[in-house]
Amino acid sequence: MSDRAVQDQVIRALADAPYRASAAWRDRGLADAARVERFARFLARHFYHERVVHFFRYSGALARVTDRRPEAVLRAPQFDALLSTAVLGSRETARAVAALVVAHVAGGAVGTIPYLADLQRYEETMMVVEAGPRVWRDTGKGDGGRGKGTSPELVQGTVLLELDYDLPAVLATLLQPWATPPEAPRRPAKLLVARSRHGRVTVARADEAVASIVRLTDGVRTLEDLARAVRLPPAELEAALSGLTEIGAVRFSTGS
Amino acid sequence: MAPLKVGAFYNPHLGAELAVATGIDHLAMADPPAPSDPHWPALKQRYTLLLHDYLGQLSEPLDERAIARARALAAQYDTPWVAEHFQCLHTEDGTYNLNYVFPPLYTEEFLTRFVANATALQGRLDQPLVMENIPGFFDVRGGASRMPEPVWLRRFFEATGVGFLLDLPHVWLEAHYRGVAPEAWLAEFPLDRVVEIHVAGVEADRDLEGPWIAPTEPDDAMLDFMAHAVVRCPGAKAVTFDAFSPSLTADVLLSSVSRIRAAL
Numbered sequence: 001m002s003d004r005a006v007q008d009q010v011i012r013a014l015a016d017a018p019y020r021a022s023a024a025w026r027d028r029g030l031a032d033a034a035r036v037e038r039f040a041r042f043l044a045r046h047f048y049h050e051r052v053v054h055f056f057r058y059s060g061a062l063a064r065v066t067d068r069r070p071e072a073v074l075r076a077p078q079f080d081a082l083l084s085t086a087v088l089g090s091r092e093t094a095r096a097v098a099a100l101v102v103a104h105v106a107g108g109a110v111g112t113i114p115y116l117a118d119l120q121r122y123e124e125t126m127m128v129v130e131a132g133p134r135v136w137r138d139t140g141k142g143d144g145g146r147g148k149g150t151s152p153e154l155v156q157g158t159v160l161l162e163l164d165y166d167l168p169a170v171l172a173t174l175l176q177p178w179a180t181p182p183e184a185p186r187r188p189a190k191l192l193v194a195r196s197r198h199g200r201v202t203v204a205r206a207d208e209a210v211a212s213i214v215r216l217t218d219g220v221r222t223l224e225d226l227a228r229a230v231r232l233p234p235a236e237l238e239a240a241l242s243g244l245t246e247i248g249a250v251r252f253s254t255g256s
Numbered sequence: 257m258a259p260l261k262v263g264a265f266y267n268p269h270l271g272a273e274l275a276v277a278t279g280i281d282h283l284a285m286a287d288p289p290a291p292s293d294p295h296w297p298a299l300k301q302r303y304t305l306l307l308h309d310y311l312g313q314l315s316e317p318l319d320e321r322a323i324a325r326a327r328a329l330a331a332q333y334d335t336p337w338v339a340e341h342f343q344c345l346h347t348e349d350g351t352y353n354l355n356y357v358f359p360p361l362y363t364e365e366f367l368t369r370f371v372a373n374a375t376a377l378q379g380r381l382d383q384p385l386v387m388e389n390i391p392g393f394f395d396v397r398g399g400a401s402r403m404p405e406p407v408w409l410r411r412f413f414e415a416t417g418v419g420f421l422l423d424l425p426h427v428w429l430e431a432h433y434r435g436v437a438p439e440a441w442l443a444e445f446p447l448d449r450v451v452e453i454h455v456a457g458v459e460a461d462r463d464l465e466g467p468w469i470a471p472t473e474p475d476d477a478m479l480d481f482m483a484h485a486v487v488r489c490p491g492a493k494a495v496t497f498d499a500f501s502p503s504l505t506a507d508v509l510l511s512s513v514s515r516i517r518a519a520l
Binding site: 006007041046047139240 | 347395396
């Protein structure tokens with residue numbers, strides 16, 4: 001085994017609690033188990049602190065009303081209980097941590113913020129969409145191109161959020177100084193949340209055409225099928241798919 | 257030896273204070289400024305800026321995208337040198353990522369990788385490259401050709417000609433967890449290669465059951481350690497208070513820089 005492969009095993013042991021507890025890791029005796037466990041717990045708290053502070057920053061801005069800082073949950077027994085199953089960066093662990101944050105904030109004084117449930121769904125979605133393996137380094141083998149397929153597919157993890165409140169109208173204001181919580185207009189909003197291959201999360205408003213494309217893009221329907229289904233001229237469909245591919249919501253197969 | 261420059265890290269939430277601060281010569285940039293940062297133009301005009309972003313891990317070659325980003329940031333900051341870390345924090349296939357600095361195995365294989373990839377990166381930059389040491393919390397017993405970290409670093413610097421960004425708290429922490437005197441452990445490192453020195457505070461961490469780097473002021477012992485180190489680093493040009501965190505206050509930043517300057 002190469003030293004690089006040994007390093008990968010150490011990194012995995014620090015990131016992946018079930019692997020760290022497995023015989024496959026422990027029998028190798030590569031490092032002091034107690035020290036690895038302590039460092040892994042430190043890393044997990046750091047990993048999710050960064051993400052909770054970032055993705056739940058709007059709930060953080062509302063903490064002087066709710067009296068609940070999102071990141072406080074990372075010092076709670078419920079988070080400690082997660083550590084024995086946590087896999088840093090996985091969607092499952094992101095979902096579990098985000099759910100803890102949502103429950104923690106929702107337990108505060110939320111009565112005066114009617115859009116808080118929508119806001120938390122938005123923040124939770126952002127955190128979950130960001131999770132998952134990513135491309136750290138392009139290999140130059142054409143792995144970043146559009147591919148040759150003619151049946152686009154929705155990238156796993158892409159989410160179409162349908163909200164009761166128009167959150168984008170209030171998000172920037174929430175981060176500015178305010179005396180009373182800014183109000184969000186009560187009107188339906190559709191937001192597309194997607195992640196690029198390199199891990200960049202994008203949120204975009206989705207009109208009815210884009211929402212339909214997202215719902216119908218399944219890797220089976222061809223461009224012609226989609227154009228008929230969403231009633232868009234081929235050029236407009238191509239343009240929409242190009243934008244969706246750019247943000248990582250849609251991809252074309254790279255098979256021959 | 258020219259007087260050492262003393263600086264801190266750019267902390268976006270402290271932009272207003274940094275824009276009018278005195279006694280700070282430079283700002284290290286761990287993240288680019290947000291386009292909406294109203295203080296950025298003043299900061300850029302006021303300070304020498306040091307590129308200290310995550311460019312990539314040099315256990316693998318940087319791809320063209322990463323190199324283009326490094327070059328763009330270096331140009332944006334007009335940085336006198338570009339900093340990276342001796343780190344290997346995600347698996348080669350990208351599945352697992354620690355999102356925190358983590359050292360490589362100090363073996364021949366990793367030395368070959370880092371020498372080749374740092375040399376390639378240096379060849380694509382218009383500024384000198386400096387590399388920062390990273391603390392280990394535990395030893396890994398794998399790797400047939402393990403060598404002590406200071407030996408590995410010396411061989412790296414000799415092979416590449418790259419500069420050394422000496423992170424003193426990292427050395428102090430390693431000495432603490434190895435149970436040796438920080439001064440004795442420091443003496444093993446290739447101090448003749450040092451270009452920049454990082455100083456920071458440490459605090460007890462509940463998970464580690466011991467001290468770790470924290471966004472707090474360096475205590476007197478750390479400042480004494482810095483004074484001890486500086487006279488042994490003849491090529492050092494700058495000392496930087498190494499703290500960037502939303503929880504860092506302006507008082508701590510300004511006081512730390514002031515105390516570092518007084519201790520030099």
